[in-house]
Amino acid sequence: MTRRDALRAGGVAALAGLAGCTVLPSAPGRAGGGGDDGRDSPVAVASFFSFFDFGRQIADGTPLTVENLVPTGLHGHGWEPNASITQRIIEADAFVHVGEDFQPWADRAIQTIRSDGVDTALINAREGVELVDLAETLDQEEEGVGEQRGLDPHFWLDPQRAKQSVDNIAEGFAAVVPEHADAFRDNAETYSSEVLDRIDRDYEAIFDASDRDIVQLAAHNAFQYIGVRYGVQMRPLVTNLAASGDVKPADIREAAAVIDENDITYIANGVFESQRPAQQLVRETDVVAYFPVTPYAGVREEWVEERWGYEEIADNINMPTFDIVLGNKTPEDAAPSPAWLEQWRNFEPI
Template structure:
């Protein structure tokens, strides 16, 4: 049984017994941490998950600051989150100009000489240009204006962020540096390289080279990595961006010209535009995708991380929308199909 088959067959529990694989560590909250050990907090789900993989087996606890059910980009926390950051030993963030609240917290840390170590998961990672349809002056586009910040969707770039986090942890907690780096190497080779290989197989098998998304522009790195055109309906980087009549008309043309029957829609985004395309085009259904920016309650209950979301949400949907498989064949289970075909908002 492959790693992908194990994940799709039984979620996290099915990984137990697969060679070289173990279930994910839990995601403890501050209230659950009675050890008094070191704590690192993360501003974004993906890097929280990478961090807890790197810290596995050490006294370091890693916490996700973004509440369950919320998208990591565009959320504005209250003052209690800043206190959590100040009280933590380390703060893993996504770099400048992506999460304004995180930027403000970093300014507070630097201005008040707070001892919380700052770990930039995006350090020295090459970013691609924004899609031509996007406003170059839009706030929150990465390290430089005109760059797309969603690099972690490319598993190879994600590996660089794993190294950045491991190096940051090793600098703050040098007594566990070897464990951090060993865990990072194992996660990169056993998980991210496998995800990369499985994504590549999906896109190589496809006869169509275009995916219509009823979602915001967060998936360009998938397109760049695997040679497919990602067509977002919402052309801004913000998940709450508005859909214009011209966007709907252009999507309808793409759907007609490419004989598209199924489209993808963001799990944490509005379903109204997708439903409009169902009404006005030949599209039969929409299915879920997510840029790993947030988690649902049931994903937390099953201890899902970046890996589980890739295999149980994004990959089945890409198989469907590329026309590789029918929804019935691509779905991990009948329950998945019932839950995610034209799914309801959270």
């Protein structure tokens, strides 16, 4: 009997201290898998939506089931799960995570798995990815990741860097289910070349088309890799890496100055973040409206129903908004549909 089998039989009472007591608003997503709704197939769980989505693309057509641990409607950075999530990790064949120092609950789970000899395979999606230094716009007390805690963890916003994580996940899955290793690697290559490269080209076209090289965000400091990749300044209003930081009066004043100096009419705001700072900028500056942007860190119910992933969110949320805030197109021309414009112009909180 493996350690995981023993824990299946005896529960996870000994591990309950791993996480807080947050009540899950809804069940995480699942994809792939074989008979009996995947219960008899190998299972991989992911600590973050983007890597769940990459995982399900990689596992397509194989018996491996991939599960998203982050509940619908929540941002993946800063969430503290309850003990049921710990149990899911222990029962899984593999745990896809984002590397140390990004999600404390995941770090604690990994420590427990290692110290207790649990045989859940650990797949670090960040391994081998070249990270950039923390942005100068960060709070001076903010800490990032890496040995010196001075690196920005949000690498997956750059589609080219995201390709390394796709390869990492494919190799991790190949070790867990070796009889399907070729399928995992083929799927990873197809996704990287056909999807991530295409997204990269589309983003590049959007940023190259603009005469403006600055984007004002009423959102947290998660978008630096977009700026690094496409040569644009991403100006966050919330100077924390996580989507939970406070907005100070000085932050509003600085954003107002950027808006005035650059004749900015539209700004971007995080889908899963507070809308109050964006609303304040609309009231107090020449900004007319804000539109949605997301670092692929969470999903809405309708996105789950439509099986949206990294690709669909890039196409239907981020790209139209960047076209608008960069001044490439009017909101009416950039919006995929009139319904999109009605939903997302000065959108309300979830």
